[in-house]
Amino acid sequence: MIESGVEGELKAVARDGGWALDGPAVAEFSLANEYLSYLADRRYSPRTVRAYAFDLLHFCRWLMADGTALDAVSTDTLLRFLAECREAVLPGQHGGNVVDLRSGRSAGYAPATVNRRMAAVSGLFTFRSMRDPTAQNPVPRGAAARRTAKGARSGMLGHLAKPRSRSQLRVREPRRLPRGLDRKETQDLLASLRTDRDRAMAGLMLFSGLRSAEVLGLGVTDVDIGRGWVRVIGKGDKERRVPLDPDVAGLVQAYLLAERPETDERKLFVVAKGPHRGQPLSAEGLRRVFRYHREKAGVAAGHPHALRHSFGTALAEAGVDLAVMQALMGHDHVDSAAAYIHLSPAHVRRSFDEARARQRQVGL
DSSP: OEEESOSSSOEEEEETTEEEEESTTGGGGHHHHHHHHHHHHTTOOHHHHHHHHHHHHHHHHHHHHHTOOGGGOOHHHHHHHHHHHHHOOOTTOOOTTOOOTTTOOSSSOOHHHHHHHHHHHHHHHHHHHHHOTTSOOOSOEEEEOSSOOTTTTOSTTGGGOOOOEEESOOOOOOOOOOOOOOHHHHHHHHHHOOSHHHHHHHHHHHHHOOOHHHHHHOBGGGEETTTTEEEEEOGGGOEEEEEOOHHHHHHHHHIIIIISOOOSOOBSSBOOSSTTTTSBOOHHHHHHHHHHHHHHHTOTTOOHHHHHHHHHHHHHHTTOOHHHHHHHHTOSSHHHHHGGGGGOHHHHHHHHHHHHHHHHHTTO
């Protein structure tokens, strides 16, 4: 069992391939552990379950400090917790009217973090209502949300789909377009990488659009070097096949032949040296690799996901059909792929020139 979190009355621990709360006060919050087990049984992403575990840890610790039992949580309690998340002064923040230029906040967690925490809490009480229909759900339900459920907008009659209801326990999130790396940043970051393993991982993100978790989840048999295809298991255990760039295929082959330790491990990318040699490379190990090389190369934005964003931007600039982009990148909905269109100067310029040409034809 690997323990994580701050020592105290309650902490989050990795246990039996999942996550749970533990500590002297855990009996008061057994519902949270049952909910986390339910998420794991539903095959939620391990990263999502981990994030929800720490979100619920934060909520349960706040309840303990507030002197409120889990069974006594009301809508007013949740609103006070939401206010605490928005107003807490975190390390590096000054509060008041001193606003950090980078984050745009003087206090509080990022809106995405707050919304994820409230989603975890809402899910917890929805789970309780599912088990016990007589238990009152303290999460307020507002007007129907504009966005419909996954897949509900597909097909010719998708506009007739009923919108799903959504909790009002949310804060407004600024819409940020995905940012890729420019040519120099990409070149500098790739030039910093020294092993075929690291170059192959970066290449799969940059030229095949894989997420970092998808790269780590690849098995040796998932990469068909001869035919130039990669079998990817994405979010929600959805499978897709993406083309493999010939140069990246060469890096994968060189890694398998020369660098990869002899091991029975089926995962493609493993630890090359040290006490964990031959074991699957972890998410923290991947982050450590990129953290080192972006500092070495001086590319502050050189995160793994930035390489995937660069891939999406390149597709948009090449005029690739949105449905093809959606299939290549494993998005649930075409709207996610459409975000990259806004990043494409070539696409914007081409559309502008075509519109001006039509205006000139009518004498404008």
